Amino acid sequence: MIKLVSENPFRILGVLANAQMREISSNKSKAQAFLKVNRAVTYPLDLPGLLPPIARTAELMNQAEAHLAVAKEKLLYMQFWLLSLSNIDQVALNNLTAGRTDEALAIWAKKDDLSSLQNRAVVYLMRDDLHSALPLFEKLYADYGSLYINNVDKGSTLRLTADELIGQMAEALSHEADVSRLLSAVTSDQWRQVLSSQAITPLKDLIDSEVQRAKARNQKDSEECYKAGKALMDNTRQAIAQLKAMLPEGDAGYQMTADKLGITILQCAIDFYNSSDDPQDAHRALVLQQYALDIVVGSMARERCADNVKVLKNNIASLAPAAVAEQDKALREALSVYNRSTSNNAAALQLLNTAIPLLQAVKQEIGPAHSYYISMSTTVANAALNAVIDDVNKAMETPPGQQYLSDTQRLIAITVIKQAWNQVIPLLDNLDRDRDAQIRYSTQKGKLKDLYDAAVPTSTAPPVSNDTSSDDSCLSNIIQAAIWIGVAILLKTCM
Numbered sequence: 001m002i003k004l005v006s007e008n009p010f011r012i013l014g015v016l017a018n019a020q021m022r023e024i025s026s027n028k029s030k031a032q033a034f035l036k037v038n039r040a041v042t043y044p045l046d047l048p049g050l051l052p053p054i055a056r057t058a059e060l061m062n063q064a065e066a067h068l069a070v071a072k073e074k075l076l077y078m079q080f081w082l083l084s085l086s087n088i089d090q091v092a093l094n095n096l097t098a099g100r101t102d103e104a105l106a107i108w109a110k111k112d113d114l115s116s117l118q119n120r121a122v123v124y125l126m127r128d129d130l131h132s133a134l135p136l137f138e139k140l141y142a143d144y145g146s147l148y149i150n151n152v153d154k155g156s157t158l159r160l161t162a163d164e165l166i167g168q169m170a171e172a173l174s175h176e177a178d179v180s181r182l183l184s185a186v187t188s189d190q191w192r193q194v195l196s197s198q199a200i201t202p203l204k205d206l207i208d209s210e211v212q213r214a215k216a217r218n219q220k221d222s223e224e225c226y227k228a229g230k231a232l233m234d235n236t237r238q239a240i241a242q243l244k245a246m247l248p249e250g251d252a253g254y255q256m257t258a259d260k261l262g263i264t265i266l267q268c269a270i271d272f273y274n275s276s277d278d279p280q281d282a283h284r285a286l287v288l289q290q291y292a293l294d295i296v297v298g299s300m301a302r303e304r305c306a307d308n309v310k311v312l313k314n315n316i317a318s319l320a321p322a323a324v325a326e327q328d329k330a331l332r333e334a335l336s337v338y339n340r341s342t343s344n345n346a347a348a349l350q351l352l353n354t355a356i357p358l359l360q361a362v363k364q365e366i367g368p369a370h371s372y373y374i375s376m377s378t379t380v381a382n383a384a385l386n387a388v389i390d391d392v393n394k395a396m397e398t399p400p401g402q403q404y405l406s407d408t409q410r411l412i413a414i415t416v417i418k419q420a421w422n423q424v425i426p427l428l429d430n431l432d433r434d435r436d437a438q439i440r441y442s443t444q445k446g447k448l449k450d451l452y453d454a455a456v457p458t459s460t461a462p463p464v465s466n467d468t469s470s471d472d473s474c475l476s477n478i479i480q481a482a483i484w485i486g487v488a489i490l491l492k493t494c495m
Contacts, residue, residue: 009068018084105120210235259301
């Protein structure tokens with residue numbers, strides 16, 4: 001119910017919108033007399049079949065009269081109440097006060113003059129029928145806007161144009177009814193523009209305020225980032241939906257607001273996921289990222305959101321099923337220990353000896369083709385391979401100021417290569433990997449094999465002895481192999 005109608009001061013005082021002051025004073029005096037003896041005050045224009053009852057008090061009557069004493073307020077309330085400017089109006093009003101609403105509307109519908117248009121529109125507002133009321137108001141101000149004040153309130157000192165009258169009415173309506181309902185009921189571009197402008201600025205201000213609040217989060221605090229993104233999504237959901245309904249498709253202002261909102265929510269989700277220690281948080285992050293993708297409009301914003309959603313969905317696809325949650329926790333702990341260790345053969349062996357039994361249990365439980373198993377096995381294999389590469393590269397690197405490795409350094413290099421080939425590679429061979437990781441592993445394994453063959457020419461070669469010439473021979477082979485094959489340094493590629 002529109003309060004501008006149901007709680008209209010003219011209705012409270014029991015008079016029409018164009019009533020003379022003597023009639024207003026008379027009704028007020030009657031009310032005061034009744035109220036002194038605790039009698040209920042009613043008037044024909046209470047319209048109990050259409051409007052809720054009024055509990056009149058002396059204070060309420062004084063407030064109503066005070067509203068009408070202010071010219072601009074009086075004009076606004078006149079726009080939302082019944083008029084009588086002709087005999088036809090009086091006949092229709094008699095029917096209305098007698099409870100024959102449809103008959104009254106039919107009488108007013110016979111002629112589209114100023115009073116009949118307003119009276120029909122006001123009655124439809126009483127029925128909460130915006131789709132019938134607003135087109136009548138549109139026609140009223142289109143046809144009679146310039147004559148409105150002179151016909152309705154001849155003694156008024158106000159001189160409002162038709163556009164100003166429309167603006168005053170639209171602003172008042174926007175405070176009482178959902179703007180999307182109002183917009184769906186009007187037909188003229190002028191009314192749509194006025195109604196939209198009344199509601200758009202507050203909505204944009206609300207969204208901007210919430211965006212700034214979210215940006216003030218601690219980006220290193222995972223849970224704070226999630227809460228900031230969730231609050232931003234929840235607190236602006238209705239506002240952004242209303243803006244979309246009000247503004248035409250392709251509106252640049254809407255795109256700017258929607259993209260700013262979506263990208264901020266996206267970044268909250270990214271910060272949350274990146275700083276979280278729980279892989280399962282990908283599910284919560286995806287809710288925020290998917291919402292951001294749903295609301296952004298610009299091509300660059302949509303591309304960024306879509307890329308992040310794709311990555312997160314892939315990560316979720318590789319998450320551990322509940323059946324292997326225990327093994328997943330142990331594997332991640334093993335990887336955490338590895339990441340804190342020096343990257344060498346020993347670290348690779350420790351990781352593999354811990355991880356391989358766990359991976360075998362996972363494989364048996366969920367199968368060799370499961371995306372989680374392949375992803376986790378690949379992660380372990382890549383980590384161990386990286387440690388081997390780091391150890392061999394470091395052992396074969398000539399220190400600054402030296403042209404060649406010393407005898408001791410030569411023996412260390414040979415030992416590292418042998419350990420890598422004889423101890424780590426056999427374990428790595430038994431791990432499953434995705435296609436790209438398998439290609440990389442085969443390439444790096446081939447380079448390590450060339451280095452190993454140079455250090456140990458035959459499979460039956462005796463252990464390294466203390467004979468210097470033998471060491472020199474091995475080193476020579478290593479150096480020659482490195483020169484000819486071009487694998488002095490294994491080339492580490494991205495995981």
